[in-house]
Amino acid sequence: MENEAKIPVETQIITNQIEQRKNYVKNFLLRSVKEDYDKYFIITILIALILRIMVFIETKTQPIWWDAADFLSTAKRWGLGLNIIDMWYYRRGLLWPLIESLFFKVGLGEISIRVLIVFLSTGIIIVTYLLISELFNKKIALLTSIGVTFSWVYLFFSGRPMTEIPSSFFLLTAILFFWNIERVIK
Numbered sequence: 157m158e159n160e161a162k163i164p165v166e167t168q169i170i171t172n173q174i175e176q177r178k179n180y181v182k183n184f185l186l187r188s189v190k191e192d193y194d195k196y197f198i199i200t201i202l203i204a205l206i207l208r209i210m211v212f213i214e215t216k217t218q219p220i221w222w223d224a225a226d227f228l229s230t231a232k233r234w235g236l237g238l239n240i241i242d243m244w245y246y247r248r249g250l251l252w253p254l255i256e257s258l259f260f261k262v263g264l265g266e267i268s269i270r271v272l273i274v275f276l277s278t279g280i281i282i283v284t285y286l287l288i289s290e291l292f293n294k295k296i297a298l299l300t301s302i303g304v305t306f307s308w309v310y311l312f313f314s315g316r317p318m319t320e321i322p323s324s325f326f327l328l329t330a331i332l333f334f335w336n337i338e339r340v341i342k
Contacts, residue, residue: 193294197285197301204281204305208274208314215315216270224318227253228266235260252319269317276325277314281305283328290335 220228226248232238235257259269281301288297304310313320 191294193298197294197298200298200301200305201278201281205274205278207305207311208277211311211315212270212274216267218315220266221316221318224316227256227319228269228317231256232260233257249319249323252322255322256317266317270315273317273321274314277310277321280310280321280325280328283325283332287328287332287335290332290339 229240230248230253233240234253255272256269259265259272281304284304285297285301288300310321310324
């Protein structure tokens with residue numbers, strides 16, 4: 157009978173320890189998150205990242221489109237110092253092949269550039285939330301970030317190393333910075 161009495165006490169101790177660990181992890185991860193909108197936004201970001209990783213996995217073995225191949229060939233020429241016949245078209249952007257060439261210079265390849273696109277696509281959602289919450293409020297920002305998360309255009313281009321995702325990310329980031337600077341000056 158003594159063994160039967162110990163089992164519930166030990167179980168209670170283990171249950172309490174598990175609950176303490178759960179509370180510790182919850183407080184550690186969400187200690188700076190005070191509002192419900194921010195909690196829902198974190199869930200939205202996780203869903204967005206999972207969706208974009210699924211798109212990445214689906215498209216990582218697909219052939220590259222003409223424009224992306226043009227950017228990548230220019231980046232390989234600049235990053236690896238290849239002596240290939242490549243006519244860089246002057247009307248194309250300069251920044252994206254330059255960023256890609258840094259990846260080749262360091263020794264990373266095309267897959268790492270595609271992973272960067274996944275993170276920049278997720279970053280668009282974060283910057284959109286921050287910008288809209290500054291301009292309006294967090295409720296509208298959450299609704300906007302949910303819309304951007306499931307936007308087929310951003311999902312479609314999340315698997316292709318083209319200029320649409322980086323340019324959108326840098327444009328929204330610049331608008332956010334200029335808005336914050338304007339607010340600080342006033």
